[in-house]
Amino acid sequence: MTVHSSANVKRITTHILQEMKDRGEKISMLTAYDFSMAKIVDASGIDIILVGDSASNVMAGHETTLPITLDQMIYHASSVVRAVSRSFVVVDIPFGSYQGNSSEALRSAIRIMKESGAHAVKVEGGSEIKESVARILSAGVPVMGHLGLTPQSIYKFGTYTVRAKEDAEATKLLEDAKLLEELGCFAIVVEKIPADLAKKVAESVTIPIIGIGAGGGVDGQVLVVHDMLGITQEFKPRFLRQYADLEGIMMQAFGQYIKDVKSKDFPNDKESY
Ligand code: KIV
Numbered sequence: 001m002t003v004h005s006s007a008n009v010k011r012i013t014t015h016i017l018q019e020m021k022d023r024g025e026k027i028s029m030l031t032a033y034d035f036s037m038a039k040i041v042d043a044s045g046i047d048i049i050l051v052g053d054s055a056s057n058v059m060a061g062h063e064t065t066l067p068i069t070l071d072q073m074i075y076h077a078s079s080v081v082r083a084v085s086r087s088f089v090v091v092d093i094p095f096g097s098y099q100g101n102s103s104e105a106l107r108s109a110i111r112i113m114k115e116s117g118a119h120a121v122k123v124e125g126g127s128e129i130k131e132s133v134a135r136i137l138s139a140g141v142p143v144m145g146h147l148g149l150t151p152q153s154i155y156k157f158g159t160y161t162v163r164a165k166e167d168a169e170a171t172k173l174l175e176d177a178k179l180l181e182e183l184g185c186f187a188i189v190v191e192k193i194p195a196d197l198a199k200k201v202a203e204s205v206t207i208p209i210i211g212i213g214a215g216g217g218v219d220g221q222v223l224v225v226h227d228m229l230g231i232t233q234e235f236k237p238r239f240l241r242q243y244a245d246l247e248g249i250m251m252q253a254f255g256q257y258i259k260d261v262k263s264k265d266f267p268n269d270k271e272s273y
Helices: 014-023 035-044 070-083 102-116 127-138 151-157 167-183 195-204 246-262
Strands: 027-031 048-051 088-092 120-122 143-148 187-191 209-212 220-223
Touching: 014 027, 014 088, 035 048, 035 070, 048 070, 048 220, 070 088, 070 102, 102 120, 102 127, 127 143, 127 167, 143 167, 167 187, 167 195, 187 195, 195 209
Parallel strands: 027 048, 027 220, 048 088, 088 120, 120 143, 143 187, 187 209, 209 220
Antiparallel strands: none
16 A cells, blocks of 8 residues: 655645554644635645634733634635645634534534635534534534533633543543534544543544644644744743744844944934935
């Protein structure tokens, strides 16, 4: 059997993501919320770009993901979609736009797909939102699930610590993953759960399981781009590997610019008309 790599793929689809799991190629996923960042992330070869509702934290400075609106998510998503030529773009349906009302869930998903041009939506939860998931899927919209630490429920949990350490919660998470697969979700994010449980979930379902703080036994990894680039310096959970110190680089550049302006070194004759 020839082993393919997604590196040569012109456009990532749900079908290709499934093939990646089937042949054991790990899926790479990062967030992006704006055109310029998404252009770089897409060009780097990332498989999935998530327009996460973490935009509420990183872009808008809110403490939680709850305040971001559907209109704001569509604005971020359409900026990202305009930049992307290869990555598969998934958009979070924000808090209050799909829970407890499957008609509203469908309306929200259709608005995201129509107005942003994204390729799929993501929702948080399992059995509690099964009607909403089924309704969205019935319209032909691909759905990514999200289990474990689900930040839209932060006031129910009360803390951002590791989820599903107890048997009852672990059993429910496994059942929810199977339910989401049965309903027709194309992938599931599992956030901040024990690595052994995440591996068990990935082995128990056929669809890709993408982890964040869920160890290496899953089918892919996702990080928030501002965290892995070292822009959000104050957020340093154990699962985060920081790949750059952009805050340091930016502070250095801004500091030099200030110096050059104050000293009248900038602009020089060559930089003037
Ligand atoms: O909103 C987000 O960025 C997410 C990821 C952390 C998975 O849901």
